[in-house]
Amino acid sequence: xxxxxxxxxxxxxxxxxxxxxxxxIPIAGGTNLLDLMKLQVETPESLIDVNxxxxxxxxxxxxxxxxxxxxxxxxxxxxxxxxxDYPVLARAILAGxxxxxxxxxxxxxxxxxxxxxxxxxxxxxxxxxxxxxxGCGALDGIARLHAILGASSQCIATYPGDMAVxxxxxxxxxxxxxxxxxTTRVPLEDFHRLPxxxxxxxxxxxxxxxxxxxxxxxPVKGVQLYRKVRERSSYAFALCSVAAIVNMEEGRIGDIALxxxxxxxxxxxxxxxxxxxxxxxxSLKGFDEAAEILLEDAxxxxxxxxxxxxxxxxxxxxxxEATGMDT
Amino acid sequence: xxxxINGESRSLPEDPRISLLDYLRQGAGLTGTKxxxxxxxxxxCTVLVNGVRINSCLTLAVMHDxxxxxxxxxxxxxxDLSPMQAAFVxxxxxxxGYCTPGQICSAVAMLDEVAAGWPSDVTDDxxxxxxxxxxxxxxxxxxxxxxxxxxxxxxxxxxxxxxETKTAGADA
Numbered sequence: 001x002x003x004x005x006x007x008x009x010x011x012x013x014x015x016x017x018x019x020x021x022x023x024x025i026p027i028a029g030g031t032n033l034l035d036l037m038k039l040q041v042e043t044p045e046s047l048i049d050v051n052x053x054x055x056x057x058x059x060x061x062x063x064x065x066x067x068x069x070x071x072x073x074x075x076x077x078x079x080x081x082x083x084x085d086y087p088v089l090a091r092a093i094l095a096g097x098x099x100x101x102x103x104x105x106x107x108x109x110x111x112x113x114x115x116x117x118x119x120x121x122x123x124x125x126x127x128x129x130x131x132x133x134x135g136c137g138a139l140d141g142i143a144r145l146h147a148i149l150g151a152s153s154q155c156i157a158t159y160p161g162d163m164a165v166x167x168x169x170x171x172x173x174x175x176x177x178x179x180x181x182x183t184t185r186v187p188l189e190d191f192h193r194l195p196x197x198x199x200x201x202x203x204x205x206x207x208x209x210x211x212x213x214x215x216x217x218x219p220v221k222g223v224q225l226y227r228k229v230r231e232r233s234s235y236a237f238a239l240c241s242v243a244a245i246v247n248m249e250e251g252r253i254g255d256i257a258l259x260x261x262x263x264x265x266x267x268x269x270x271x272x273x274x275x276x277x278x279x280x281x282x283s284l285k286g287f288d289e290a291a292e293i294l295l296e297d298a299x300x301x302x303x304x305x306x307x308x309x310x311x312x313x314x315x316x317x318x319x320x321e322a323t324g325m326d327t
Numbered sequence: 328x329x330x331x332i333n334g335e336s337r338s339l340p341e342d343p344r345i346s347l348l349d350y351l352r353q354g355a356g357l358t359g360t361k362x363x364x365x366x367x368x369x370x371x372c373t374v375l376v377n378g379v380r381i382n383s384c385l386t387l388a389v390m391h392d393x394x395x396x397x398x399x400x401x402x403x404x405x406x407d408l409s410p411m412q413a414a415f416v417x418x419x420x421x422x423x424g425y426c427t428p429g430q431i432c433s434a435v436a437m438l439d440e441v442a443a444g445w446p447s448d449v450t451d452d453x454x455x456x457x458x459x460x461x462x463x464x465x466x467x468x469x470x471x472x473x474x475x476x477x478x479x480x481x482x483x484x485x486x487x488x489x490x491e492t493k494t495a496g497a498d499a
Contacts, residue, residue, distance in 0.1 A: 006343035006389055031385045034346070035366050047343070049390060074379075078445045083453040094448040098470025099440065100373055100382045100433065234448065234469035 001037050005046040010053070012210060016179050018048045020208040026050050028070055029104035031097075032113040040123055041114075041130055055108075055212055058082075063218035069108035069175075069211045073163065074099070076107065086216055088224035088243050092166035095228045098235050108211035111164055111174065111191065114202065115157035115265075116237055118142055128154045129199040143301040145237060148308055150264040155199030156301055158262055159192055160237045165261035166226055168269050169243035173215045179208025185215065189259075192266030199265075220255060222247030223322045228261070229314055238262035240311045246322035253277050253323060260294075263311060270294055282323035287316045330391045332357065333401030343389045348372045350388035351398060359399035359428045363472075370471035373429040373436075374398050380436035382470075399428035402435065411435050411488040420484035422475030433471045434485045438492055440467070459489050 009015040019026055023045035027033055036042040056070040058079050065081055076082055077093040097105065119125040119137035126135035138146055138156050146156045173185040192203050205211070225244045230236040241261035247254040256277055260268040273294045280286050291312040298308050319325075328339040332355055340350055348365070351357045351374070363371030365384045372383040375397040403409035408416065411431050421427045441463070446453050449466045457463065464482050473481065 001344045003344065006387070027390075030387065030390070031367055031382070034385050034387065038365065051390065074445065078443075080454075083446065087453050090446065090453055091448075094446060094450075098370070099437065099447075099467055100370060100380050100470045101367060101385075103379050104381050104386065234466055 002040065002043045004037075004044050006049065007046055008049045008052055012053055012177055012212070013181060015048055015050050015053060016177060016181070016208045016210050018046065019210065020179055021046060022207065024048055026210065028106040028109040029072070030109075031101050031104050032109065036114060036121070039121055041121055050210070056106075061215055065216045067107050067214045067216070069213050070106045073097070073102040073105040073107075073110060076163075077102070085219035086166075086170060086224070088169060088226050088245060089163070089166040089216070091224075091226035092162040092228075092241075092243060095226060095238075095241070096162040107163075107214055110161055111211065111214075112203065112205070113161055116145060116160045117157040118145075120157060129157055129195070129202075132198075132200050139301060143303040145239070145262070146301055146304045147264050148295075148298045148300055148304060148311070149260075149268055150194045150266070151299070151301075152195045152197065152199070154197055155195035155265070157195065157199065157265060159202070159264065159266050160262075161267075162226070162228065162238060162241060162261055164188060164192070165241055165259045165267040166243045167214060167216070168267035169245055169257045169259035171217050171257065173217075174211060175213045175215060176205070177210050177212050178206065183212065188214070189267065189269050195265045202265075220245060220247065220257075222255065225318055225322055227314055227318045227321075229310060240307055240314050242314055242318045244318045244322050246319070248323060252279055252281055254279075258315075260311070260315075263307065277319070282319065282325045284316065284320075284325075287319045288312075290319070291315050328389070328392045330388075330394050330396060332396045333398060339392060340388050343387055345388045346384050347374070347376075347386045347388045347391060347396070348383035351383060351396070354388070357398050357400050360432075361425055361428055363426070363429075368472070369426070369429075370433060371426050371429040373433045373471065375432055375436055378436065378439065380433050397432070399432055402431060409435070410491045411484070414484040414488040414491070415481070418480045418484040418487065419477070420481040421473070421477050426471060426473045426475075430468070430471045430473065430481055433468060434481075434488065437464075437467045437485075438489055441489075459486070461486075 025044040026048045055068040057068045073093045077090045119127045125137045168189045172188040174191045177183045228241040238261045243259045245257040256274045351360045361371040363369035367382040367385040374383045403412045447466045
């Protein structure tokens with residue numbers, strides 16, 4: 001590990017000032033960051049330990065729920081209101097990592113975790129995300145985990161998390177304090193970005209920005225499901241995952257929200273798919289048509305071609321379960 | 328800046344790069360905690376921090392000012408094994424033994440998590456009581472790998488220790 005300065009601010013303002021330095025990185029749980037520092041993928045000159053800030057609370061926010069930036073994944077998944085009102089979020093968190101990791105991982109850290117692309121984590125390989133302009137090794141290489149939606153010729157990495165996929169389906173907002181001390185809220189589905197020509201930027205955070213929490217809106221009616229397809233049944237990243245919130249009204253699909261993990265550089269939400277399903281009677285034909293809309297621009301890169309039919313089948317299975325249809 | 332390891336107070340290292348794992352083994356001389364992958368994938372380095380299990384390889388020692396650490400050395404001694412250690416011996420829950428300290432620390436904390444009602448990925452009812460089935464144990468212990476493949480005996484050992492803990496709790 002390269003040497004770094006270790007700093008422990010005790011106020012948000014001070015933390016924000018310290019992270020304005022270009023080579024400073026905030027550390028919370030550290031489960032992803034320290035891993036990347038050992039590999040010299042991340043080489044900060046200073047590490048800003050934000051754990052002294054009081055940001056771990058989970059509590060009511062109107063009819064919704066506010067989850068502090070430093071709340072652990074464990075605390076969030078075990079919170080009574082998350083379990084009863086936002087089960088898709090509890091399920092998504094529990095489907096990820098291991099208990100040891102979830103005990104350290106935090107809300108903000110989880111949102112900011114980096115891709116698990118093999119070329120990103122190996123400093124001997126080209127990677128435009130790690131070293132802009134060096135090329136993308138995955139384009140003609142090992143691409144099993146990689147994107148089928150929203151990728152660019154510069155980067156086909158995926159956002160690896162589960163928690164954010166459920167939060168995207170729930171319509172959550174990320175609360176961010178900027179260097180000027182102003183607090184803004186950004187819809188979670190706009191927090192992560194597509195790679196385009198600047199894959200080094202995973203999300204919209206600017207220098208000096210500190211995530212202070214995630215706000216879930218008031219709970220909605222309906223069935224909430226999180227289905228994750230992976231290489232083994234525990235402790236593996238998603239090849240494809242679906243977060244679904246579906247409310248049936250007199251035999252027809254009412255309000256519906258769908259978000260997908262493992263497919264893109266961000267949790268993927270396509271409102272056209274939801275619109276196509278809303279108001280319809282559940283049918284395999286209708287689910288097929290919805291999957292067709294979702295995947296019309298999907299592109300495989302050889303090794304991950306299988307993700308296109310896998311996503312179609314996973315979406316159909318989730319919709320069957322959520323609408324109570326026999327298969 | 329101090330932390331407590333198995334009840335003994337120690338000062339934190341000056342170099343912030345030192346992981347908690349390296350500090351335990353080299354700074355404190357407690358080599359029971361093992362370094363397997365050093366990347367949070369194998370669980371051999373699992374210890375308890377304030378009663379909660381974590382991978383000690385993925386945290387810096389300097390981040391633990393004031394924390395209370397329990398390692399395998401704090402669980403029991405060869406002459407006075409803890410119930411989980413005794414169950415691992417009885418059920419032959421290891422072959423080479425390298426992953427065992429991490430397995431035992433992990434399993435002890437896991438029983439507390441179940442007692443607290445935390446659900447897992449395989450828990451049917453998120454709001455119901457957790458039954459410690461084989462599937463629950465396997466899922467909850469998925470962060471601890473055993474390259475010898477002693478898994479079936481590890482599950483049996485944990486089931487027995489869980490039963491003893493329950494009985495001891497009922498007696499109290």
